Amino acid sequence: MNIALVHEWLVNYAGSERVLEQIIQLYPSADLFSLIDFLPEGERTFIMNKTVHTSFIQGLPFARNKYRSYLPLMPVAVEQFDLSEYDVIISSCHAVAKGILTKSGQLHICYCHTPIRYAWDLYHQYLKESGLNAGLMGFFVKLALHYIRMWDYIAANRVDYFVANSHFTAERIRRIYGKDAAVIYPPVDIDAFTVSTEKEDFYFTASRMVPYKKIDLIVAAFSKMPGRKLIVAGDGPDFRKIRSKAAQNIEFLGHQSGNILKEYMQRAKAFVFAAEEDFGILPVEAQACGTPIIAYGRGGALETVVENETGIFFGEQSVESLIDAINTFEKNQDAFSTTVIRKNAERFRKERFKEEFKLFAEEKIMGYRSGVK
Numbered sequence: 001m002n003i004a005l006v007h008e009w010l011v012n013y014a015g016s017e018r019v020l021e022q023i024i025q026l027y028p029s030a031d032l033f034s035l036i037d038f039l040p041e042g043e044r045t046f047i048m049n050k051t052v053h054t055s056f057i058q059g060l061p062f063a064r065n066k067y068r069s070y071l072p073l074m075p076v077a078v079e080q081f082d083l084s085e086y087d088v089i090i091s092s093c094h095a096v097a098k099g100i101l102t103k104s105g106q107l108h109i110c111y112c113h114t115p116i117r118y119a120w121d122l123y124h125q126y127l128k129e130s131g132l133n134a135g136l137m138g139f140f141v142k143l144a145l146h147y148i149r150m151w152d153y154i155a156a157n158r159v160d161y162f163v164a165n166s167h168f169t170a171e172r173i174r175r176i177y178g179k180d181a182a183v184i185y186p187p188v189d190i191d192a193f194t195v196s197t198e199k200e201d202f203y204f205t206a207s208r209m210v211p212y213k214k215i216d217l218i219v220a221a222f223s224k225m226p227g228r229k230l231i232v233a234g235d236g237p238d239f240r241k242i243r244s245k246a247a248q249n250i251e252f253l254g255h256q257s258g259n260i261l262k263e264y265m266q267r268a269k270a271f272v273f274a275a276e277e278d279f280g281i282l283p284v285e286a287q288a289c290g291t292p293i294i295a296y297g298r299g300g301a302l303e304t305v306v307e308n309e310t311g312i313f314f315g316e317q318s319v320e321s322l323i324d325a326i327n328t329f330e331k332n333q334d335a336f337s338t339t340v341i342r343k344n345a346e347r348f349r350k351e352r353f354k355e356e357f358k359l360f361a362e363e364k365i366m367g368y369r370s371g372v373k
Contacts, residue, residue: 001365003030004083006091006100008074009067010037013046015186015281016113019165020092021046022187022354023111026361027090033081035074035096038064055080072144075099075151088365091159099155107368109361110159111184114169114278115176119148122212129211153177161364163357166300169278184357185303187350188284192258195290195342196266202229203294203326204268206261206282207275209236214274214296214317216242221322223247228326231268233261265289270329273301274317280304283311287345290338294325304348308332310341 005027007020024030024047037052044050055077057063057070070077074096081100083089089106091097094113102108118126123145132138153176156162162181164170170181203222207213215232219242222230226249232242235255243252253260262285265271271286272294279300283293287304293311295301305311312332314325 001088002086003027003088003090004086005030005032006078006081006083006089006093006097007032007034008093008095008097010034010039010047010052011064011067012039013043015279016092016094017046018189018281018350019111019113019186019353022350023090023092023357024048024050026354026358030090031086033083033100035077036063036067053081071095071148075148075155088368090361096152096155098159099151100158102158107364108159109161109163109364111163111165111357112169112173112181113165113186115172116148116152117212119145119152120176121172125212161360163360165279166303168299168303172278182360184353184360185348186279186281187353188281188288188345188348190284190288190346190349193262193285193288193345194266195288195338197290197338198267199269199291200267202231202268203270203272204231204233204264204286204291205272205274206233206256206264207236209234209238209242211238212275216245217274217317217319217322218272219246219250221319221326222250224319224323225249225326230272231264233264261285262289265291269333270294270311272322272326274322275299276317277301284345284348287311287341290342292329292333292336292341294322294329304344306344308335310336310344 032050033053035055036058037054057077078096078099079101083100089108091110093110095116098110127133132141156177162173162179164173164181164183165186167183170183173179173181205218207215209215230250233253233256265286266289268291270292273283274296276299284304287310293305295305295311295313296317297313297315307313312325312329314321
């Protein structure tokens with residue numbers, strides 16, 4: 001069987017790349033396609049140092065750092081990949097990878113990390129926070145996103161089978177595309193983390209600082225609790241704005257390596273997570289360190305955190321709701337067991353992902369071989 005793997009962009013090793021890594025290990029002879037490939041030479045082992053077939057976006061001006069600005073061109077770019085010689089296509093998609101063109105007799109399985117958030121769920125929030133609700137530029141952005149939505153809906157019909165990274169994402173796929181999706185949780189390298197039973201007197205959060213991650217909410221809440229220390233890791237467009245509003249009990253680390261993040265996760269009394277994520281790997285990694293989670297009770301966190309066993313939820317993305325949750329945690333923190341928390345994290349081992357994805361894919365491939373999709 002000739003197999004092609006399609007990924008959006010290769011610029012670093014993040015959540016979707018961890019999924020791609022495991023799929024490549026399952027199908028090491030598959031050819032790899034990506035709109036762009038700017039992986040450094042020393043960071044290509046997770047794709048087995050494969051040659052990557054890229055699109056015309058690879059050669060456009062400033063593509064290395066400004067590739068997201070070419071979103072309106074990405075549907076055209078992904079459709080230029082000629083995959084007509086392949087029997088099976090597996091796409092790893094959070095934007096346009098599912099839109100590759102197939103023909104009769106080909107099988108297309110899409111692992112969907114999320115439907116395009118800024119075109120669907122976060123559309124109005126994105127326009128508001130970017131100041132694009134009005135004006136000429138706002139008009140053109142709205143027009144572009146309208147086009148992206150129409151194309152994205154059509155592209156979803158090119159997929160034979162969807163796999164979602166959570167039940168939350170599967171529901172969004174059903175609502176937006178009208179398609180059913182199997183659920184296979186993404187892989188987490190649980191063995192890279194060790195439990196620490198010695199927790200120190202600080203809370204920890206980490207994220208890229210963009211609006212929907214709600215780091216500003218966490219900082220605002222702790223600014224009203226001067227007796228409680230918060231350490232924040234991460235960088236991004238909102239870094240300076242968020243730091244400028246922080247009280248003295250909040251420490252900013254900026255961007256940090258995985259080993260530093262691991263150390264703070266191990267030592268923190270709790271990891272704070274305020275985003276509505278499709279899955280959310282960081283809360284799972286924190287639990288692998290035996291650290292409780294204080295999370296917004298929506299999205300993937302409801303599937304990775306067990307309330308009152310491995311963490312607690314707050315019901316609204318508001319300062320008051322988060323402060324109430326932290327106060328509740330303070331009163332009950334001794335009830336949380338590092339052993340129980342670690343055991344919960346082990347549900348998401350990368351070995352489990354490979355076993356489940358292979359079983360799913362091989363079943364569909366066998367059906368394809370027998371002429372039944």
